[in-house]
Structure formats: C-alpha cells, structure tokens
Amino acid sequence: MGVGDEQFDVFDPAFIRCPFPAYHGLRDQAPATYVASGKGFWLVTDHELVREVVADVETFSSESGPLAATKPSPEALERIAAITPPAGLPGRVNTLLTLDPPAHTRNRKLISRAFTPAAVKRYEDVTRDICREIIRGWADGEEIDFVAGFAVPLPVRVIAHALDVPDDRVEDFKRWSDAAVGPIGSDFDDDDFVDAHRLLLELGDFTQDQIERKRAAGPADDVMSKLVHARLDEVEQAELGNETRSQLSDDEIHSIIRQLVVAGNETTTNLLTQSMVLLHHESTWWSQMQRDPGVIPAVVSEALRYITPSAVNQRATTRDVDFHGTKIPKGDVVLVCYLAADHDPAVFGDPERFDPERDNLGDLLAFGRGIHYCPGASLASMEARVAFEELTAAVARFRIPPEDQLEWNSSFQLRAIQSLPFVPTLRR
Numbered sequence: 001m002g003v004g005d006e007q008f009d010v011f012d013p014a015f016i017r018c019p020f021p022a023y024h025g026l027r028d029q030a031p032a033t034y035v036a037s038g039k040g041f042w043l044v045t046d047h048e049l050v051r052e053v054v055a056d057v058e059t060f061s062s063e064s065g066p067l068a069a070t071k072p073s074p075e076a077l078e079r080i081a082a083i084t085p086p087a088g089l090p091g092r093v094n095t096l097l098t099l100d101p102p103a104h105t106r107n108r109k110l111i112s113r114a115f116t117p118a119a120v121k122r123y124e125d126v127t128r129d130i131c132r133e134i135i136r137g138w139a140d141g142e143e144i145d146f147v148a149g150f151a152v153p154l155p156v157r158v159i160a161h162a163l164d165v166p167d168d169r170v171e172d173f174k175r176w177s178d179a180a181v182g183p184i185g186s187d188f189d190d191d192d193f194v195d196a197h198r199l200l201l202e203l204g205d206f207t208q209d210q211i212e213r214k215r216a217a218g219p220a221d222d223v224m225s226k227l228v229h230a231r232l233d234e235v236e237q238a239e240l241g242n243e244t245r246s247q248l249s250d251d252e253i254h255s256i257i258r259q260l261v262v263a264g265n266e267t268t269t270n271l272l273t274q275s276m277v278l279l280h281h282e283s284t285w286w287s288q289m290q291r292d293p294g295v296i297p298a299v300v301s302e303a304l305r306y307i308t309p310s311a312v313n314q315r316a317t318t319r320d321v322d323f324h325g326t327k328i329p330k331g332d333v334v335l336v337c338y339l340a341a342d343h344d345p346a347v348f349g350d351p352e353r354f355d356p357e358r359d360n361l362g363d364l365l366a367f368g369r370g371i372h373y374c375p376g377a378s379l380a381s382m383e384a385r386v387a388f389e390e391l392t393a394a395v396a397r398f399r400i401p402p403e404d405q406l407e408w409n410s411s412f413q414l415r416a417i418q419s420l421p422f423v424p425t426l427r428r
Contacts, residue, residue, distance in 0.1 A: 008022070008033075008035055009037050010037045010412040013408065015412065016409070016411070016412055016415055019311075019339065019340075019412070020340075023343060026043060027045045027046050030326055031044065031046065031049055031325065031326050032044050032326045032334065033045075039333065041314075042333065042335065043335050043337055044334060044335070044337060045337045045340035045344075046341065046346075047341040047342075047344035047347045047363070047365070048344075048346075048347075050336045050337065050338065050340075050365060050369075051341075051370075053315060053334060054313075054315075054336055054370050054372065057100050057101060057370075058318065059317060059321060060315035060316070061316050061318050062094075062097065062098055062100055062314075062315060062372065063094050063098055063100055063316070064098070064314045064315055064316030072190055072193040072194075073190050075190065076190035076191075076193050076194055083197070083201070084197070084201065085201075089197070089200060089201060089204060090207070090254040091204065091252075091253075091257070091258060093249075095107050095255040096111060096372075097313075097372060102240060104372075105240065105371075106232070106240055106244055106245075108371070109232060110227075111248075111256060111375055112375060113227075113230045114226040114227060114375075115375045115378065115379060117378065119226075120378045120379050123161070123162060123382070126158060126161050127154070127158050127382065127383050127386045127387075128386050128389075130154055130157050130158065131387055131391070132390060134149070134154065135150075135390060135394045139426075140424070140425060140426040141425065142424075143421055144421075144423075145421060146273060146276055146420040146421075146422035147269065147420050148419065150387075150422075151268075151269045151270075151276075151420075152174065152269050154268075154272070154383065155264060155265050155268035155383060156170060156173060156174050156265050157170060158264070158383055159173075159260065159261070159264035160173050162222060162223040162264070163222060163223050163257070163260070164210070164214075164220075164222040164224050164225070165210075172202070172206070175202075176199055176200070176202060176206075176261065177261045177262070177265040179195070179196040179197075179198075179199035179200050180196075180203070180261045180262050181261075181265075181411075181414060200258070203258070207253070208254070211224075211250055211253055214229070215229075223260070227257075229247075230247065230248060232247075262414075263374060264380075266309075266414055266416070267414070268309070268383055269416070270307065270417075271304065271380070271384055272384065272387055274415075275299075275300075275303040275384070276398075276420065277403065277406070278307075279299075280399075280400050281354070282354045285299055285354070285356065286397070290396075293389050296385050296389055296392075297385055298356040298361070299356045299388065300381060300384045300388065301361040301364065302356040302358060302361060303354075304367075305342045305348065305361060305364040305366060306343075307339075308338050308339040308365070308366045309414065310338065310366070310413070310414060311337060311338060311413055311414065311415055312336060312337045313336050313338065313368060314333060315333070316332065316333055316334065317331060317334060338365040338366060338368065339415075341365050342364050342365055342366060347360070348360070348363075394426060395425065396424075396425045396427045397424075400420055400421060400422055400423075401421055406418075406419075406420065407419060
C-alpha cells in the first residue's frame, strides 16, 4: 500500500486492521499528506502538528460539512427525498463538534450542564448494575460474542438511561445509533445511505417526542431534560452578547443527540472490545488489575492511547494555507489523525508497546484537545473503569481467537471489531 498517492486506500481492510505502519510512513513523509480515497482529504498524523491544527480554529474550521467519507448517488438522493417529510430531517444544523467560536462557546456552555462530575457520578451505580447483570448471565467456559454480549449493550444502556429512553425502546436506540455511525469513514453504498436515513428519521421522531415530554414535565436530572432546560445565566449571556439565544433550539438538540449517540455508544464499544484483545496479549495486566484495582484507571488511559476509538476528526481550511511547506487550498478537508498522533514515537516511546506505566499519558489525544475536547470524556472513562473492575472481579482468565481471525468493519475513522468470540473462566 503506497502512501501519499492514489494507491493509499483508507478503506483497504488491511489498513483498517493495522494502520500503524502506514501512519508511521505518512508521518515521516510530509506534514500533511493528500489521500485520494473517498472525497479526497489531507491527513495530519504528527502529534505536535495535530495539536497545532486543532488549536488554530480560525484557519482550520470545524464547520466542514458531513463526516461521511463517501456520498450517495443522485438516484439515492431521490430515494431519500421520497421518504423525507416536507420539514426534512430535524437537526441539520451545526452543533458542538461541527461549530466554531463564538457559536461553539455557547453550545459548550449549555451542553456542559449535562456532564458535570456530579452527573457522571450518578451514572456510576447504573453502569455497575448493568455490568453485573450482564456477567451474571455468563456460564463458565461457554463462548459468547463479547461485542454483542457486553461491549454493545453496556454503553447503549448507559446512554439510553442518561437520556431517559424507555426500556422498550433501547433496542431501537441501538439501531438508530448504528445509522448515525454508519457513514462516518465507511465506504457506504446507496442502499446503506437510504436505510440509514430512514432510521435517522425514526430517531428524529422519537427525539422530538422526548423534547416535548421533557419541556412539559419541567427540569429533571437526565441528560435530555438538561439539554431541553439549559439556559445561559446572566454572566454568560453578557459575555456572548445579549442577542445570543439563551437556550438550545429543538434542531440543536436533535443534532446534539445524534452526536451523543455516536460518542456515547460506538466509541465506548470499540474501546472495550479492542482493550480485551490487548489484554489477552498482555495477560499480566489482567492479573495485576485483579490484584490491585487501583491500576485500572491507568490501564484504561493506556488503552485509550493505543486504541483511540475516534481515530480522526475533520476540519476544513478557511484560506489557502502553507502548512510547514505543504500547500493546502482553501476549502479542502483536513483530517487530524488522533490515532496516529497517539502512536507518535516522538511523544510515546515504543508506541506499539502497551504500557500503562507511561508517565505522559496526559498527552494522549483520544478525546481530542482544546475547545473540542470531548464533553463526555469523564463518562466514557468511568464506564470503561467500572467495566474492567467488574470484569476482572468475575473473570479469572479468558480465551479469544487469534487476531488474524477477527473481522473488522470498513471505517477508518471508527475502527471496530465486528465480533469477538470470548470464552471466560469465571472466578469461583
């Protein structure tokens, strides 16, 4: 696989399975490399330069359009239009991840109400109860699919609980989550686009019902209610300008919910699944976590560095840029590759070695950096910590297939193992 030319294919299954050699080659080759796959984009893989791009919000805008790597054909667009109501798909507005200041500042202030340390703490007991309920259903020595049997239902049920999704709609919530995630970094075909749009329309109907229900019921502690009722205080209003809308619109809430569905489900599923593959190789750390659960946060941090579940984030240039000698035209898409940056040997020595004892894990970029640092980072870290506390307490050891037998998805942005046969030996 060549790099920096048309032969470099981010949809190549071999690249998705193990992108690190290619990323090392790209990092050594140029500050930014043009990749012709999909719509075409520039890829930045160096840790220092990734941080430079995300810090320069005036030059590298987050208002860069959809994250889909491919686009539907005119025929598919006609099919999508035929099933779309006159009002269109709700939430077609930029929010949070796809906004620049000052609008982003307003969004962040309002959304942060839902992810305070106290709010995350409230969800810890729920997370632990869900873990224990799932594990109680396992039999010693009996094979399950770790993805479908643990890594998917845990974060889906936690974020569904946080959004006050009724129990009988949790399975629907997973389908909607898959539809929101599907086009991101994947080689979608027309049928995939149409099916995903149909499911997002369902999510839109459900979300609108929830918005109206929460508005009528008054403020409560769940995330959906906090989004509906969040309001800028007088100081914030003065800082942003009195003409600034003090509450989120319904369209903004729809857009934020779709982002939370991706961030709250898929990335945590990928972190848990790929961590189990790492820990199967690094079995001494499984034993160490059993002996001393106090090391689990460091294991989670190193897993985040190694896996970086949301591998890239998108920007677009607002002007012609001379980026350390590379000319990037105005309006071109620039992908900052957090996964490659987290494997930059200039920052993390021997980066393909799993080492929770690294002394600079605070430099990892798995949750982004700067104004777009993931607001749900503390929730995701808590879920992973609690999951490994419960897994190591219940599972003495486990077996999984060799890595070359694992099936990966087709997304270079949200790399995921599709299924993971898992045979636990339960602790007596």
